[in-house]
Amino acid sequence: MANAEAAMVSNKQIIFPDYVSGFPKESDFNITTSTIDLKLPEGSTSVLVKNLYLSCDPYMRICMGKPDPLSSSLVPPYTTGVPIVGLGVSKVIDSGHPDYKKGDLLWGLVGWEEYSVITLTLHSHFKIHHTDVPLSYYTGLLGMPGMTAYAGFYEICSPKKGETVFVSAASGAVGQLVGQFAKLMGCYVVGSAGSKEKVDLLKTKFGFDDAFNYKEEKDISAALRRCFPEGIDIYFENVGGKMLDAVLINMKLHGRVAVCGMISQYNLENPEGVHNLPTILYKRIQIQGFGVCDFYHKYSKFLDFVLPYIREGKITYVEDIAEGLESGPPALLGLFEGKNVGKQLFVVARE
């Protein structure tokens, strides 16, 4: 219920000063402190939240680039001079919206700040009903990345038992789940990642059948041939560029590529050339780009599917949790150097 009585508190914020080109730096973020009234004005239909866990996601780099009609079809560019917008888990402090009341938990788009006033639109926010799992999971396994892995693997890849699956950026927020879903489906799954620690995680914790460190392989195509002597049925693409080139020539006849992301391209002014596209013809390959935004109507179906697996310990999840609002920018930048091990997020407050 909105309340006219003012209650001003300070609100630390991470401001997005201007569009960036190339690799972003910490100086591309400004930290400021403003004040905010913890009571919404009378008649407001917004929701005022306290931000608990905020998420670092690769797509945010796309929003930081100069507005471009191509990428804007997937994610809107940031507004300069206001806080970075990202996904997070938050607690309702005041609400003018009938669906939310004080104390409710939700996840969805908020500012990189201690408190945010949010306007609800279709699928912009989801109320959190299950709290027997870590709340932070709603930035990852039970949030946007989880939904991405679910829709991308089951809907876009159309997997069948016994098929061979390759996942790039496999230890990350999305990839670790794709690998586990593929194992549940009875597929043979191989992942690539950028360090020995991550490769070990893939094999020991997430149950990948095999994994390799792409930074240590002189010839990625040869590494793929070693792991998939008969070829790849399904490629879950997170990386793009050279990795896609190497994968294409290792695909099986009628193979499928689900294009979830191309993180290696987000910081380039001009995307790299990919050469092996005639393979699409020779092997009659299907490549399908997708956005999780088109699948949020299936979110509750996803929860029904995944929560039992989590409770039974059949799906596990690794998070990389930084401490404090100030840790947001370096944590976000770290994604592009592979510093994160598992889902990258940061805590603003624990309750």
Next chain:
Amino acid sequence: MANAEAAMVSNKQIIFPDYVSGFPKESDFNITTSTIDLKLPEGSTSVLVKNLYLSCDPYMRICMGKPDPLSSSLVPPYTTGVPIVGLGVSKVIDSGHPDYKKGDLLWGLVGWEEYSVITLTLHSHFKIHHTDVPLSYYTGLLGMPGMTAYAGFYEICSPKKGETVFVSAASGAVGQLVGQFAKLMGCYVVGSAGSKEKVDLLKTKFGFDDAFNYKEEKDISAALRRCFPEGIDIYFENVGGKMLDAVLINMKLHGRVAVCGMISQYNLENPEGVHNLPTILYKRIQIQGFGVCDFYHKYSKFLDFVLPYIREGKITYVEDIAEGLESGPPALLGLFEGKNVGKQLFVVARE
């Protein structure tokens, strides 16, 4: 019926001496004359045919390249030292096969020679039942290219009335039909081709809504923007390389690309880099490679569909017919310089 009585005649042949790299030349073909017995040996299950119309198809360049496991998944490499194998319309001279008798007409794989002995396998050859249309059409409109346009457009592109369609190499054997099918479907169709004459054909004869000469456009992407201010729903890809790059950034959200061919790449040792692949993600595009070989079981359905349109004059077809077996090699090479206007074939004999 196979017959023991020998009847030797001379048989002019175009031999494939060795694998080529780069652009093929006329010296990559040898013309020889051998002899052939016009009676099959007793007990043969083969069919001996006289070749009438032989077809020049871009895929033949792929067969001329060094055997490569990638492209071999679509088309087998040629055997050196024997006649070039291609599609043609032929008349049965002698038959040891129960389905064929002397005088029957068929189309399918034969040698580039006056007479061929063929072994029938699934969908390798089709008997010709309808002769109220030009026989040569069975190398084009009613043969492999027609079936390619039909399967590619209706099955792979999943077109809907009102959608915008772009076709490259649009005046060719396949392209001219894709454009006409798209118009029948109620789509807005634009084609590109390599000369003013071809562009005129597209607009006046094949009913394309618009067309441009890609060789005269400094900026192909700008030409596409001019023709498709709202973007492209369906791209029927015949060309690859730079054209694909320009098309990708002009695709609509959820656009579809049917990869029929990439002729601009067949003569290159290393395929060109295509840069705009992140658009696949941003616009959630589907790219699907296909081979007509996977659709021949629908050939009689295709004939039932297309023959009435031909008889009613609602589908037209332009052919480029060279004279004589010797004209085969230059006609084939001409495809890669765009010398052909419409479906390229050559006549060995008219009956």
